[in-house]
Amino acid sequence: xxxxxxxxxxxxxxALLEGHFLLSSGRHSAHYLQCARVLMNPDRAxxxxxxxxxxxxxxxxxxxxxxxxxxxGGIIIGHEMGRALQVDAIFVERPTGTxxxxxxxxxxxxxxxLMVEDVVTTGLSSREAIRAVEEAGGKVVGICSLVDRSxxxxxxxxxxxxxxxxxxxxxxxxxVPAELAAIPAEKPGSRKKP
Numbered sequence: 001x002x003x004x005x006x007x008x009x010x011x012x013x014x015a016l017l018e019g020h021f022l023l024s025s026g027r028h029s030a031h032y033l034q035c036a037r038v039l040m041n042p043d044r045a046x047x048x049x050x051x052x053x054x055x056x057x058x059x060x061x062x063x064x065x066x067x068x069x070x071x072x073g074g075i076i077i078g079h080e081m082g083r084a085l086q087v088d089a090i091f092v093e094r095p096t097g098t099x100x101x102x103x104x105x106x107x108x109x110x111x112x113x114l115m116v117e118d119v120v121t122t123g124l125s126s127r128e129a130i131r132a133v134e135e136a137g138g139k140v141v142g143i144c145s146l147v148d149r150s151x152x153x154x155x156x157x158x159x160x161x162x163x164x165x166x167x168x169x170x171x172x173x174x175x176v177p178a179e180l181a182a183i184p185a186e187k188p189g190s191r192k193k194p
Contacts, residue, residue, distance in 0.1 A: 001051040006146070006164040009048060013038040020183035025122045027170040030180055032188055033147055035118035039076040049080030052144055052163045056114075060142050060159060061085060064114045066107065068092060068138070070099060070129040077146055078116040085114070092132045099132035107138035117145035120162065121170070123154045 001009075010016045015037035021029050039045040053061065064087055069078025071093035082089025090105040107113065113133050117126055120143075130140045144161045148154065151167025171177065 003164045020185045022185045022187045028176045029170045031168040045080045049084045053084035063112045065112045068113050069116045070125045073118040081116045099129050107136040109137035111138045112141045113138045115143040119147045120145045121149040
């Protein structure tokens with residue numbers, strides 16, 4: 001899939017929203033990609049996962065033992081990536097504020113993990129989830145997401161691949177333009193602001 005085809009999937013699902021949004025990173029934006037909406041259709045989720053898996057370098061695809069996603073946003077795309085790559089897919093969650101494995105999920109020492117996200121903006125959730133995987137004995141060999149919302153600015157110490165890269169402007173609390181500040185902010189993300 002090319003970028004236009006990916007965005008067409010978001011538009012068809014009513015998942016490309018406009019307004020005033022407080023992102024999980026704490027920044028403000030006039031645009032929000034609601035991946036839960038684009039992934040609610042199993043066929044669409046499967047198509048996007050197959051496209052994302054195909055975008056990964058062949059040598060990386062061949063190394064992956066398991067897919068891990070951060071809850072909540074990454075669970076569906078992580079599961080579909082597991083299906084596309086024919087490996088198990090599990091997730092980490094934050095019952096007390098820190099990502100951890102639960103529900104009988106485990107990672108074997110040295111197991112090679114692909115971290116799968118729906119959207120990456122600052123990379124904070126990915127880094128926290130990677131830490132949990134490493135503490136469990138896994139080795140994260142790559143990260144991927146449907147959307148790189150940083151516009152290519154986010155950096156990781158391991159390979160990162162996104163199906164589409166967008167650079168909608170985001171603003172710190174004290175930088176929000178007046179026309180955006182005039183609209184009440186919605187908080188559509190899954191993580192509360194600290």
